[in-house]
Amino acid sequence: MSGRRILGIDPGSVKTGYGVIEERGGKLTLVDAGTISTKASDPLEARLLIIYQTLRGLIEDRRPASVAVEEIFMAKHANAALKLGHARGVALLAAAEAGLSVTPYAPRLVKQAIVGKGSAEKEQVARIVGLILGLKTLPGVDATDALAVAITHAQALRMNQRVLLTAGKKPR
Numbered sequence: 077m078s079g080r081r082i083l084g085i086d087p088g089s090v091k092t093g094y095g096v097i098e099e100r101g102g103k104l105t106l107v108d109a110g111t112i113s114t115k116a117s118d119p120l121e122a123r124l125l126i127i128y129q130t131l132r133g134l135i136e137d138r139r140p141a142s143v144a145v146e147e148i149f150m151a152k153h154a155n156a157a158l159k160l161g162h163a164r165g166v167a168l169l170a171a172a173e174a175g176l177s178v179t180p181y182a183p184r185l186v187k188q189a190i191v192g193k194g195s196a197e198k199e200q201v202a203r204i205v206g207l208i209l210g211l212k213t214l215p216g217v218d219a220t221d222a223l224a225v226a227i228t229h230a231q232a233l234r235m236n237q238r239v240l241l242t243a244g245k246k247p248r
Contacts, residue, residue, distance in 0.1 A: 083144070144180075190227060
């Protein structure tokens with residue numbers, strides 16, 4: 077019997093990180109992680125198509141039970157936030173097309189869940205993600221950010237189960 081698989085996504089119009097983890101018996105393990113890289117010089121629609129097709133294939137191959145996506149942070153430049161929003165929309169579309177539930181997580185919440193403080197640096201997050209998953213080498217900053225989102229979702233699901241059990245209800 078396989079455990080619960082979660083796909084975490086850190087969207088970006090040039091680099092989109094993804095990470096698939098599996099929870100089995102309370103232990104989290106790495107299934108897959110990487111970065112979907114596009115060329116900044118390519119038209120936005122071409123980059124979005126690559127992100128969409130790659131995520132669609134990843135969902136088909138890795139068969140996650142749910143998807144967790146990092147929310148958009150307030151960028152200094154409105155144009156950058158719009159492009160990030162387009163990439164996030166493509167990720168949501170790929171998940172919705174596969175019939176998967178999507179849970180958004182604010183970047184600050186992810187850092188809080190992984191490191192214990194919302195102002196943690198990316199390197200701190202990556203280091204803790206590596207420790208949680210028992211990784212000897214880290215897959216890159218975008219992928220470790222996506223794994224952090226997936227781990228945050230796994231922790232939230234565990235907490236929800238505990239609350240339901242305490243309330244005498246059957247967890248899903």
